[in-house]
Structure formats: C-alpha cells, structure tokens
Amino acid sequence: MAESYLIRGASLADGTTSDILLDGGIIAEVGTGLSAAGARVVDADGLIALPGLVDLHTHLREPGYEQSETILTGTRAAAAGGFTAVFAMANTAPVADTAGVVEQELALGDAAGYATVQPIGAVTVGLQGERLAELGAMARSRANVRVFSDDGFCVSDALLMRRALEYVKAFDGVIAQHAQDPRLTQGAQMNEGALSGELGLAGWPAVAEEAIIARDVLLAEHVGSRLHICHVSTAGSVDVIRWAKARGIQVTAEVTPHHLLLTEDLISGYDARFKVNPPLRRREDVEAVRAALADGTIDIVATDHAPHPSESKECEWDAAANGMVGLESALSVVHASVVENGLLDWTDVSRVLSQTPARIGRIRGHGEAIAVGAAPEIVLYDPSASRSWGTADLAGRSVNSPYLGRTLPGRVVATFHHGYATVLDGAVLETAEIAAAAREARA
C-alpha cells in the first residue's frame, strides 16, 4: 500500500493557504483542516506549493557519456531542484534518433523513479544535419516523442528545417531549434562585442542567433507548423519572436536561468565554468530576456542542464566544454532574477516552469494546477531561505555550476512525484527507496 501524504498549511501560488492530500495516485483533497488519518504529515508552514517543475531542455548524457551524468544521477538532480519531469536532449551516444534509444531512455527513467524522463528525438540522423531521423517511429514508440531537436547543433539547412517542421505536423510534434548559424560562429568562444575584442576570444555574434530565428519563424508561418526556440539569449531575438507572435506564428521560446542572471563580464578571468553555448551576453540582453519572460514573449524557463567532468572545465578557455549544470539551482535563480524584482509572481513561475513547458512538450500528468483530481506532482519551496551555493547543493554527477560561492535565495524543501516523496526536508531520498516507490506506483 503506497504511503499517502498530507501537506499541511502550504501557500498556494495565488497566496491562499491550504492543506493538500496526496492519496491513491492523485491529489485527493485540497482544503483547510484536512484529516491526517493514515497519512504522513509534511509541515508546509511558510512554504510555497507549486506544481512539479517540468524542464523542456535537459542533457542526461546516458547512453554514452556516463562519466558526466546518468539518467539516475540526472533525475536525482532534477528532484533536488523540484522537477518532476525532464525532457532529455538527443545528443547521446548513440544519438536518440531511433525508437530503440528513446524507449531505452524512457525505461531507465521509469526504473530510477525520481522524475518522468521524456525523451526528445533527434531531427536528423546522428545530428548530422543531412537526413531526417525516423521521427514518426519515435512519435509512435512507447516514448511517445513529440519534441524533436538536434540541440548542440543548429538545423541550418533551410530545406531540411522546412521539411522537419512540416513532417511533425502529422503527430502534433514540434521542432526545438538550437539557433546558431554555423558559419557565423566558427571557432566562437564568447559573445562578440567590446569584451571579446579585449580578451582576444573569437566572437559569437548575436546576429548568428537572430538570423536563424528570423528564418525559422518565417518557415513555420509558411508551412503552418509549431516551432520552439531553445535558449534565447539576445535582445534582438526577443524582438524577432515578439514580431512573429504578433503575426500569429506558432512559435514558443525558452530562456535559461543562467541567461536570466549572468552576464559576459564574468568571463574576464577566463574561468571555464562560465563557458556556455549560447554564450553569456551583455547586461542589456539579460534585461531584455527578463522583460520578455514577464510579458510572455518568452514562454518558459528551461535549464539546458549540461553536466561535464571536471577535466573539461579545469583547462584553458578554448579547450573547455560548453555548458553548466542547472537543474538543482533553477528555481532559486529564477527567484533571484525575476521574482525578487517583481517581474514575475509565483503564479507566473508555475506557468513558466511547469504548465507551459508541459503543454509545449505535450506531456500528460504534469503541469496541472494544484486541485482535486490532478496528478500528484508537487514541489514545496521555502522562499525565505538563503544559501551560499556549494557542491553540497548539487545532486547529480557533475559540479560545473556557475553559482558555486554565490548566495542564492530559496530552497526546495520537498518534491513529490507520482504521489511519493523524492525530496524531504531538503534532502534527496535514497535510490533504492525511490526505485521501490516507483515500482509500487506503477503496480
């Protein structure tokens, strides 16, 4: 018999206080003074309850790069950050370009039990940008793939991009584009501007992102397809997307927590922890993506969690890998960058980190408002906490966080997935315990 939980006295996003009973695989009751009979009580006084977070952009590295992360360790990191579902990017080895690979990922995620692992399929075979992968086979597989992306690489061939956008209409899919013109960014190391000139690092110009987005929104309009833009990083990209939405083009967009908080001047010491693709941009760009998230031009926050082993970061800048881990810190970084200054309230946070990413990715059982009958996916967050970010706050296999040593607000106190706890009292629960709970929930 699965354990039931009574969350006592949580603040809901709308500001009201309520008890929440998780029982029988659903949210069974919401209200005040609920009976605790037979349930384990979790005191949520002062904590905000949000629907479990959904990350549309996670690199779990398995299969193929298990020294950086595995599906088990990556979903532990997800749980620590309050996520109950993660969309796993396709740049694994082998690449997730067949039904076999995506079904394997799905099964590993189910067995680990920390969060739903929803595979993303590659757009092109081997991410090579030459031939379409078996998009339909992945869509019809047990993994039920609806999001396709060559992330890490841009689908730069305009004809191939057009065909991909058109083809996935057959099963309500979406192409998630990593917008980066490859010719304009050959050898690129950081945002191109005054600082790249001083540091002598090859520039990654904003126009290389903006030109691809402009082309792709026009393609999406022409063929009437859904387009999603990964990790928008520049003010110019925001303008293009705002224009496209005003025209009625079906485009959605994400921004990463790090592009909401960090600026390029951190690169002055050539510390490779700040090397990421797309690169950290100027203060004006950070202000623009924040405003765009607030006004809805950018729909969601997605982490681009990208684990790397230490040797890939403890080296000279050019040789270092791109990417940062971000699952554990995402909610705190959103809190610091757009909630503390009043741009977003907690209802907005649940929209950009749960409801809308679930809707874009067409995933069921996630992103539902906290109400009777909804899926029992919940995170409890303490907004009054503050902590100096350290490796002890990380729960995955890699520690390439740009926030180490920085003070961030808030703390994830508990995460519930499929009605069982994956995090309690701020600690991720044991692997065996979670695997057993997951088996029981499936039974």
Added chain:
Amino acid sequence: MRHLLSTRDLSRDEAIELLDIAEDMADVQLREVKKLPTLRGRTVVNLFFEDSTRTKVSFEAAAKRLSADVISFSAKGSSVSKGESLKDTAQTLAAIGADAVVIRHGSSGAPLVLAQSGWIDAGVLNAGDGTHEHPTQALLDAFTLRRRIHGSASRGRGLDGVRVTIVGDILHSRVARSNVWLLSTLGAEVNLVAPPTLLPVDLANWPVSVGYDLDDAIDAQPDAVMMLRIQLERMHAAFFPNSREYSRAWGLDDERFARLRADSIVMHPGPMNRGLEISSRAADSPQSSVLEQVANGVSVRMAALYLLLSGEKGE
C-alpha cells in the same frame, strides 16, 4: 612582481621601472662578460605550446645571462603535443621545482588560468597567449621607441605625446593589444589602421583612434609606424580579397615610406613578409628598428625575469 600576464594591468610606474631595469641589463650586454649571477640556482621553464623559435631563443638567452637554469618544453616532440592537459603539465613543472614559467599558448587566457590555478606556485610570464596579449613584445617595443627618442636620457621617462600608428591585423594580434595598453599607459597616442574586417567590432573601450586609410595615417606624420605581420590564410576566410589588394592598401611600400619624416621610426615585430606588409627598403633603412627590437628583447626579458624572481622569495 608576482606574474607578468598582460600590459593592461601594468601601472605607468611599474612599466617605467621595468624599462629602466632593462636599460641596466642592456648596459651589461655591452660588457665583455655578459653574464650576471643574479638568478643562480633558480629554475626557469620555457613552456611553449606554440612554435616560436624567435621568442623562445630570446627568453633562453635572457634566463642564461642571469645564470638561471633553463628547461625548455616545446610543442614538438614532447608530451604537450600529445594532448597532455595544461594542468598535468603544470603539476609536472611544479614537481621539478620551477621558479618561473614562461608560457606561450595558442589559447587566450591560458597564462592567467595557469597563474590562478593553484596547480603550480611559480611566477608566470606570458610569452604570448592566443589573440590576447604578448606583454614582453610590447615592452621591448616601448623600450626601443624610448631609446630612439630619448637616447641616453631614457631612464625614468615615458612616451608622452609620441604618436604611434599600428597597421594590419589588429583583430588577431596579441602584439597590437599589448602595445595599445602599454603605449597609452606610457602617454603615447595610438592610431590603428586596418581593413574593417581585421578590427574588433567594438573598440569603444580602447584608448585609440581608428582609421581604414594608411595614406591618411602616413600624411599625419606619425613618430612611429608599426607594421604587423599579415597571415595569408586570412584571405581564405574572406578577411580580404588577396595579398595584392592587401599590400596595395595596407602595405608600407617604398612610396609611402618615402613620405614619412626622416626621423619616423619603422617597426615590425617579425618575422616580416617582405614585399607584402613592408618593403625591403623600409625594413632595411636606418629608420627601421627591426634588429634593435630583437636585441632589446633580451634586455627586456632579463628585466622581467629579474622582477619576477627577485621580488618573489623575500630578498
């Protein structure tokens, strides 16, 4: 001085002190016995991840004339060419007791990463990093300019009011960057001339004036013209159409050279592409300081090593 990583963070006083010590070192070079016992028992490692015979030989000569033990690692034929990481190499050098590491690296910032890493305790001297900085080259250029202009009265002086035009591939040049910061710190007025493709997109923070036209710059009668080496591979990446067009627009040919003042100094960090960015008449003229630059390089590098190693361990 703990490290010498860039000219950008040198103060005017620090730069002049280094140039003055280089004057002392240059005086020693005129003596019959050129060797000083100053760094006896200290170990200097030349760690060259990029080939550069000229710079390596200059640093070796500088270290040996100060009686230091010199160990040279170069990219060819050693572990650094086989993908060994900067970290592993640094820890090896620490284990053999290096007191100073002279590093040349193809990646911008590598000397700073090494200096801040904690992998090694030695002083780090940047001998050229990527397209970032080459501080001893700029110091020897400043030293050469100061001697040409102030002669034996150079000690203690800057380059106030001296007008220097730097011509060529600014975008990819660590020599240009180091010279821009150092020359302006010393009071010189720096003018950059290049095709627009070979300038960084945003120079708002650089203490320079910028132009595209070399003839205008020549007609302004600068005190010195520094020609940078152009790499012909750049034309394949569409930075300019071909060598003929580059040479015609941005080369110091005989005609342009003839329009310079008779006491204008012609500089080049070497190695030169004669007939491309500089004509032989200009390069071999009495106005050219090309060979002085090479000789002064040893004195300046002696001064840098002296400051790095004599200050460090509490003498």
